[in-house]
Structures are given as C-alpha cells and as structure tokens.
Amino acid sequence: MKEDYYEILGIDKNATAAEIKKAYRKKALKYHPDKNPGDKEAEAMFKKAAEAYEVLSNPEKKQRYDQYGHAAFDGAGGFGGGSMNMDDIFSQFGDIFGSAFGGGGFSGFGGFGGGGRARVKGSNLRIRVRLTLEEIANGVEKKVKVRRKVQSEGVTYKTCSTCNGIGQVTRVTNTILGRMQTATTCNTCGGAGEVMDNRPSGADAQGLKVEEETVSIKIPAGVVEGMQLKVGGKGNEAPGKHGVPGDLLVAIEEQEHPTLKREGDNLHYDLYVSIAEAVLGTSKEIDTVTGKVRIKLEEGIQSGKILRLKGKGIPSINGYGQGDLLVHINVWTPKALNKEQREFFEKMIGDENFTPNPEKSDKSFFEKVKDMFS
Template sequence: MSKRDYYEILGLEQGSSESEIKTAYRKKAMQYHPDRNPNNAEAEEKFKEATEAYEVLKDSEKRQMYDQYGHAGLGQGGGFGGAGMGGFNQFDLSDALRAFMRDFGGGGGGGGSPFDDIFGGGGRGRSNRGEDLRVRLNLTLEEITSGIERKLKVKRMIHCDTCDGSGVAAGSSKRTCPQCKGAGQVRTISRTFLGTVQQVTTCNMCRGQGEVIADPCKTCHGDGRHKGSTTVNVKVPAGVSSGNYMTIEGKGNAAPRRGETGDLVVIFDEKEHDNFTRHGDHVLYELPISFTKAALGGRLVVPTLHGDAELVIPSGTQSGKVLKLKGKGVPRLHRSGKGDQLVQITVWVPTKLSSQDKSLLEKLALSESFKPPETDRSFFQKLRDTLGV
C-alpha cells in the first residue's frame, strides 16, 4: 500500500503557507479525533494520517525533503519495509495525539494533557517505579588524582522478602478494587474545546493495580518494600570534579509492590586542599623562597599530588614567577594525560636581621647589581606621564 500525498491528505496545494497548513490540519484533527469518534478505526487512521502529514509539512526541513523527493526523501522507503527503524512507519496513535496536544492542546501551561493518561506510553508500569536516590561523596584531591573505590552505606527502601514484594500477608490474597472494579483506571467527564471529553485517570485507591490487599503483610504493611540499607561499591574514576556524578542502576528505592527499582545517583564533591588549589586539570602551589635562593637559583623539593618532586629555580627568579612541573596535576577524566602543577614563587624578605646580617646587606646595597633595573622605573614614569598622575 503506498502512502497518500501529504498535501492531498490535508486538502492543500504544494505552495501552502504555514498558517494554511496549521488551519487545515486542525480542521481534520478535530473531525477525526478519537474522542469524537470512539471505536472508529477508520477515523483513527485518518487522524493519524493527518497528523503525520502535518508533522512533516510544518517542519521546513522535512517539508523541503518531501517536496523534492516525496516519501522516499523522509526515509520511508516503500510502504512497510524497514521494520524497527523507528521512523514514520511507527507513527502510532499516541504519537499523533501527543503531536496534536502539543500544538493545539490549549491551556498551554505545560501540565500533562488529559490524553496522556489515556494513551501515554508506559501506563501502569511507569508509575510503579522506585524513587531515584542521591548521595554526595566527598573526595580529597589525592583521591581524585588516584581514583578510588569506596563502599557507601545507603539508606533505601528495599524489597520485602516476607511477602516477596506482593504486600499480601501469607495465606491471604488480593481482591478486586471496589473503586475501579479492577480496571485500575477511573473515567471522568470534562468539557474542553473539543466538546465533552472522557478523561481516564489512574485509580487512587489501588494505584492503578486493579486490586487491593485484604490482609497486608506485617513486615511492609502492604507496600511490598520497607526501610533498610545497602552497601554499594562505588568506583570513582580519576579526574572527577565537584558536581560530576555517576548513576548506579537499581540501587535506589525498591518500587512498591514489585515494580522497577530506582537508581542511585552519586554526586562528587571535592574537599578543599591545604596546599593545592585546583584549576581544571592543573593545580596551583604557592612557594615562598629565600631572597638568596631567588638570586642564586638552585633546586628545591616540593610536594605534588604524585609525591615529592624536584623543582629547579633559575637564578634571578622574581617574585610572582610561575614555574611549571609538567604532568604533576590532576589526570584528565576519561582521557589520557594529566594537567601540570604550577608553582607560584614569592620571594620572602627577612624580617629580623642580626647586626652581622645588617652590615652584610648594607655592603650589598651599594652594589650596582642590587638596584632594580632602570628600564622598569622609566616604564612606570612614562606611564605616570601618560596618565598625568
């Protein structure tokens, strides 16, 4: 069966404007909407067909492909080939209803549309999932650098073994929910711009299960889960930063009555370090050196995240100079290589001098080499002249 032309479906010409497309689709959608045509397979087909056409024509990129190459341009091939491709061949009623509600749902407030409960995917299964849990994990910069494995004790809702998650006491059974008569859903009538619309919502008495428990399990009080804790092994990769997280599937709260267990989300926090400040993959280390070391140069041993390392101080190093220890920073997350350790030098000026120190320094002060360079002063003088200060 070959597909009909999208313009023809909506009763349009090829050059139609966006607003004409919208108006034409709205008209067709209202006419064939399943709420106005209950149990009418033909109307449902027409509604889907019109929505599919609208979804293509309202999208300028898709429309262009369609105008140029027809259905083939949208990767639809011939009819119903290519099973499982997830393309338009799979366009079902819930897609169509969602598309319609998205553009014509009214109210606009972003809240769930009344149709989500009727046709939304998942239905019962989706509502019965345990909550995801979050824990924060504090890490030192050393732990971040090496990567660690940590055992975390997590308080969570766990599956009730007494009733195997059913919530039913031994020897007892479930009975049909009196409120929804086992349907798991209740119907209400509401008025919308489409006219009177039947709205279906999950039954609150049985939470959509269709059954209620006559004699609940004593351990879990019918919930099928109870408070407990689990030890979870967390492997933290090297190089994480504050705010990075990892998701451990199935270690969140167990679902009430045998649903899917939620996930555990572990969020990393970096502790402040006494010696190092982290800047991405680099770490900054401040190092005061003696005035003589700065003048003469030499070697010093400094701590790094990877153990002690030797730092070469060139002679004549000025205060504020930043020296680099390559590859002594934090490993790059999920990549090879490491950042650097940047060592910021401050030249420490002695504050207490013996009379011998003083006389030595006074002699040195007379030396030409101890005067700061002339060029620097003229530079600042020029700057002052320019600024007029």
C-alpha cells in the first residue's frame, strides 16, 4: 500500500500551496542524492517526496487525490503512477532546491538549463595527496599531474534528431482520466540535446581523449587525515558543447612526523632530560611546526610534568584559533653507573633532598591523564 502524500511531506490536508512547496523543499534538501551519495534509502525518499509534491502542488491533481486517493492515478503513468526518474525530478522541480547544490546538479545527471536540456556533467577524478605536519600547519599549494579526459580538437556536434535539441521527449498517454503528458530524457543523446557529428582520430566514442595536466591545489591550514577537498572543473570533461567537466576530489593523507604527535589541533612532544639536568635546571631546543624553539626548564622539574606552549599547535580548519604544543618531560634514569657515580647516589639514599615529597600541586599520573582528556 502506497504511503499517504501528506504524511510523506509532513503536512496536513489544509496546507497552503506555499506550505506544500516549503515542505517539499525541506525533504528534497534532506534526501538530495548529492548529499547522500550511494544511499538507496535516501534516493527512494527523494523520489517519494517528488511524487507527492507533483500531485499536491497541482490543484487539479490534488483535488482528485483528496477525493479518490492513489486510485485516482492508477495506470496514469508519470509521477502519479510512480514511474518517475531523476531526470524528470530535476527538469520539473530543480529550481526549488537548485541554489543549494550549485544549480541543482545531481551526480551523473547534471543541472537542467533552458528548454529542459540537460547539462551533462563529466565524471569526477580522485587522487591522494600526502602532506607533512608543517604543510598542514601552515597551508600549502601543491601542483599535481592529473590524467583527465578532454574534448578532442576538431570534434563537432549536431542537434539530436530524436528530441530536436530539447534533451527530452514528450509522451502522451490516453487514460480513463483523460490525456496524460509526460516528459522523459532522450535516450539518443542522454539529455544533452546533441550528438557527435565528427569524430577526430584518437578520440573515443564520446569525442574525448586523455591528456596530462598540471593542476594547482590550494590546501588550507588545519586539514586532517581522510578529509576530501574538491577542485571544481578539473575532473573529466563531458561530451557535447553544453557539457560541464567533473571535479577533482583530493583525499588528504598525513605523513608521520619524527618527533611531534598530533591530537586534533594540539601537538605532543616527548622531551627527555638527564637527572642532573632535572635537578639543576636547563634549557632545551625542541621542534615545532614553525621551526625550532628553546624552552627553559626550572630546577627540580619532575618527570611527567607537561609544559604547554600556547598557539604552537595546528590552526583550526574552521578558523577557531590554534591548538597548543604540549611538552612532556621525561627524566632519564641511567641504567649503568661507574664506581664514582654509584658511590655518590649511595650517599644520597636517605638524604632529605632526595626523599620523594610531592607537593599538592604535583598531580598524579591518573590526574594528568584525566586533564588530557577533559
């Protein structure tokens, strides 16, 4: 049994035309194929919403539906008959949600231009780019070589004789309710409104050939492993004079740094010091993503202490400030001593200066871990 059209859009039978349109746009944006790639359930809901809107937005059809329900359209074909496709949806209702998706484009179909002709979009290309932590922290421009399909020189196109350049074919069906007219994508030209007239040597069946191109990619600071950036128009070109090229999708891969470990926007650095340095205090040079800096360690610094260098981490990809660099102090205990060194430490056993006496401000290991995750 088919779902009620009013329930699909989440409105009641007294809804105005403006409320029906608003409800459909909300559903269309939520389940739009570009927002839910590969999600069959979302695609089905997208079609259901379009079917409901096609009926309820038409006063005559709405009146018949209110009176007879789904039986009013049994065998009628088109949207009311449940046989709509993506081309029908975008050609008839693309203006309702087009602005939210750069013109209403749907992967593989494209947006619709004047007269219903489809703007065929070329396929997307995907690459991976490896970045150092320094490049991630500062942002970088990368130049990569991409092999993409482009239109061959000398290829020409002519108007499709099947649809006369419209990109759609109209069918009229006689039903018990009268003559019903539906428009579907032209099978000959795929909705482009044109077919190839002259195919140059070396071109494929669509008039395309593969060429290598150097593409410049501006990568902002703060990107993370697995993030995907889009370079518009640098994918494969589409056949035809009115086609638009696909996009180049860039997946970010983060190289491991030899001394710095990333945790979100913060960085961690393990600094090892000798017992003598910990007792007497010292200064040490450490790595940061902007170069080396020297930090001062106070006398009697304890192993496990964490020094925070504000603003020395990774910038937020959303522009909300910058992370910190956390320096973890590790006092290195020698594993082998000579006679003189051993005698010295034997004398210090029992000395009050060498007897552990943590202050209240000295947090335990578990408290430090708790602070790190809070």
